Amino acid sequence: MTVRTEPAQHAGMRASNLALVLGEVARTSPVSRAQVAARTGLTKSSVSGLVSDLIDAGLIQESAPAATERGRPATALDLAPGGIAGLGLEINVDYLAAMVTDLTGVPRYHHVLRRDNRGREVDEVIADLIDLARTAARSAASQRLPLSGACVAVPGLTVEGAVVRTPNLGWARVDLADAVGEGAGLDVELENEANLAALGEMWFGGHDHDGAPLRDFVHVSGEIGIGGGIVIGGEVFRGAHAGAGELGHVVVAPDGPRCGCGGHGCLERMAGQQEILARAQMATMADLTRACEAGDQAALDAVAGAGRHLGVALASVITLLDPTAIVLGGAFATLAPWLTGATSASIGHHTGAVEPPRLLVSGLGSDAAVRGAAGTVVRGVIADPAAHLARQAAQRP
Amino acid sequence: MTVRTEPAQHAGMRASNLALVLGEVARTSPVSRAQVAARTGLTKSSVSGLVSDLIDAGLIQESAPAATERGRPATALDLAPGGIAGLGLEINVDYLAAMVTDLTGVPRYHHVLRRDNRGREVDEVIADLIDLARTAARSAASQRLPLSGACVAVPGLTVEGAVVRTPNLGWARVDLADAVGEGAGLDVELENEANLAALGEMWFGGHDHDGAPLRDFVHVSGEIGIGGGIVIGGEVFRGAHAGAGELGHVVVAPDGPRCGCGGHGCLERMAGQQEILARAQMATMADLTRACEAGDQAALDAVAGAGRHLGVALASVITLLDPTAIVLGGAFATLAPWLTGATSASIGHHTGAVEPPRLLVSGLGSDAAVRGAAGTVVRGVIADPAAHLARQAAQRP
Structure with a gap:
């Protein structure tokens, strides 16, 4: 993810500026519109328009007044916790796990299924993971958290949605992202569990x-x-x-x-x-x-x-x-x-x-990877809110 | 060094654009003004003005016509080999070395002084290195190569112009950049010899x-x-x-x-x-x-x-x-x-x-580090020609 530090001047300007504003709110909230303008270099009127769009999309909320630099209260902006949620899944040697985190990274659902996955049929393990994902998705729905997608932590090498090798499970060439995506009805990405654990540690540890x-x-x-x-x-x-x-x-x-x-x-x-x-x-x-x-x-x-x-x-x-x-x-x-x-x-x-x-x-104990996986989905929306807004618009009747 | 891929829009624009043009010539010469304009996104008139300044500064030369995309000949631009030169120096355990390379990276002077430097007084070794540097500088002057600066390869850890430690020489806390700079009358930077050897390999190997x-x-x-x-x-x-x-x-x-x-x-x-x-x-x-x-x-x-x-x-x-x-x-x-x-x-x-x-x-054998050192000086001018032009202007009577 590339963090922009100045307003974009070309095509994709609105998308870049939405990301710039939402990123600033994610990084420094509570924060006022004027502070966002000062820190991003955007005009106050641009920021107001972009913030309106992000509030309408449910990603930002107005909250208690924050002190401005001159000491007068201004309406503060925060991430809206329930705006979207991310589903983290984990396949490991001796357990499967699922976690839902909201837009602020707070865990809202967590379940670990302890079972030795060595020697089991790949399809069986995937079926269990899809069951876990569906249960987690039902929990998110009951909490009115719209799931933006899922990321699966895999104990091995993954390339473009496929598991290339997992030495301790013996899997090779498994199109896991497609299989889980179809089974759970979500966009699914894969990542090595050790990398996700490191990201989980950086974000939440x-x-x-x-x-x-x-x-x-x-x-x-x-x-x-x-x-x-x-x-x-x-x-x-x-x-x-x-x-x-x-x-x-x-x-x-x-x-x-x-x-x-x-x-x-x-x-x-x-x-x-x-x-x-x-x-x-x-x-x-x-x-x-x-x-x-x-x-x-x-x-x-x-x-x-x-x-x-x-x-x-x-x-x-x-x-x-x-x-x-x-x-x-x-x-x-x-x-x-x-x-x-x-x-x-x-x-x-x-x-x-x-x-x-x-x-x-x-x-974070053994939860680092699944937290990193759920966090990856949420961070993806924060890095590119325009894509999320476009999906929302497409889903409206 | 950050490579810019689009024209800069703000303060420092001319400096950025000079670097953009010179970098493109260094990377793809022979190249026409129109090709530079197309590849950098600058207007043809901007490129013409910037190229004129770089020709006046002796960093670019016009040479044999190059074919354009339509097949008509256009005046080709190349780096001017004699525009500036870089002095690479190396302190190693059992030798000292000096190399001058021109703007195109071609070695124009090379000398290795074999001598075991373990146990010698630091000041003695530095005095030998300054002698080597002066001899190299005289050779550059006799070839009408203006030396832009020097970079010293050190077998150890360096921070901000000082040697922090060299396990095999036993040096610690030596202000080497200042000492060599004063002795040789040049701007001097330091870098670890293994890093410079890697750069030498990338650039010349x-x-x-x-x-x-x-x-x-x-x-x-x-x-x-x-x-x-x-x-x-x-x-x-x-x-x-x-x-x-x-x-x-x-x-x-x-x-x-x-x-x-x-x-x-x-x-x-x-x-x-x-x-x-x-x-x-x-x-x-x-x-x-x-x-x-x-x-x-x-x-x-x-x-x-x-x-x-x-x-x-x-x-x-x-x-x-x-x-x-x-x-x-x-x-x-x-x-x-x-x-x-x-x-x-x-x-x-x-x-x-x-x-x-x-x-x-x-x-490249044992010359990789000293070539990388000389190349570092030259690449520094290519990355920031505006600073070089400013120094040239300051030196004019």
Whole structure:
């Protein structure tokens, strides 16, 4: 998404200016029409007209007066929470999830269906996901939230609405966007779950030490697989073929065993949930967490060992990317009390004199990706309200 | 550098338009005034006036007629090779270098002073570099090439004209830009040598398989240290604190020995020149190359061992950054015949199913960084000719 910082002068001017105004309201509300004009460089009369259109479309609402620079009250503008909503869906190795967020990013519906999806027929999993999507859509309708579309978080590589590969599910060449779109009656896009978790963290999670949102960071999502999302300047970095950020397959044990990806000694092979549970001789992550809380030495050793491997991978990430922060999410956030000491020590051992970035623990837990997915839909409307207005107009009788 | 793709409408319009016209000539010459107008969106009369100013400034010249789209000949515009020149300087562990390139990027002077700079006083090394710079400047003057400035390639981290750290030279907090600028009477900027080598490769080196310049790639410079330059979308990626791309300190042996950087098991510690020479029991790289050519098994084993470690680091680079190509430069280019087999096999072993990017060998050898440094000065004038015109005007009596 490109943020415009000055009024557009050419074709598409109205569309650009609608986005400019709605973006300013989203970023700094509550805000007056005069403040929007001053910050965007548009005239006050242009802003008034554009704001009227956005109010009619249900995307902006007038609320309590805000103080102006001269201290006189002016009518304040805010995003209208119920203007539109986004549906986030997630396919992961051991669960499916759905979340609806409103225009302000607040979750209005959330459901997680725990079920091991390995070895299941692809069509069965998709049917379950469509059921979840329909239930979520009914909830949105009952709350009078018009769903603008859906985004599905996938634990693998996606290109143009298709799943190219998901190492831990064994899916390849699945036209998922079309299948879910037809089943749920919505426009559907796909994105890698680790990238969405990183976006979820940026939009709804931690902040930089000056209180600003994180904009240059690496998010590590520890689920059954270990994913990474690289955010540079507020945007996900995807690389030349959409394959960037695969932190789980950074080499941490060059002479190590074969990984599910076909490589050897990958972080995921050495520090993924399966490996930690096997070393701790536990069956579930809940068991492991309880054992760590109880001070069980085998459990603590297994988690610390994973933390050391994670530190090796992060040392290489720091060396190559020089981020301001690293955010641990998913299972690594749950295990943080027994993990981060070993991780920090390992980063220090392997990076030497370099000042390490901040090591943060996500507060979003396993919901980061599905929140990022729902947020992607909502942000899409904020970035291009003209397209939304055109759809609304087409749907009127 | 931001490339403008449409005429600027506000303050700074003339400066922007001069850059637009000169950039178009640099990119596509020989080119006619009408073609420049069509491609930039400027009017023909604007282009004529701007071209006149650039011809007066000595940056553009008229040359042999070029065919227009209708087949009639029109006067062609080219960069004027002698319009300005850039001075590239390089401080490395075992040499100093100077290069002058003209406005078209062609080298017009090149000198390398081989000397081990480890353990020498910083002031002595700087005095040698200033001598080199003065000699180069005299050569430029004798060729009637006006030097626009200098850029120094440094094997370490630089921030705002100061060397922050150079692990292999032990320098810290050296105000190098000011010292060289005063000594040589030139405007001087600093940049990491690995980043400049990557730029040198992009501007003067290899091409993508479709003949276009490389724009998303990682350049590995194997000197005494091992540097990396990450280029994304044609720009060097520097990270949050200018420390990105330090490929030499990616972890390839988690339990390995301490590196000069303070970390452990870094690529540079396991596959740098010193390590290769020690394993081959050779004194110099020239000896090693001769031994490889003669089929000496110890030499071949040492190089292949380095190649395997390099492959581990590159597997992590591929996994994290998904580049279109990896370019081996410096000593790795010299050793390529005996190195790349082991490197490719190691990349394959550690990445599995991922399609690896192309592994290219630089044709620029050890000159990539100093060429990139000289090119940086020249590209700076092409990106902002108005500043150059203003300096010229100020220097007139």
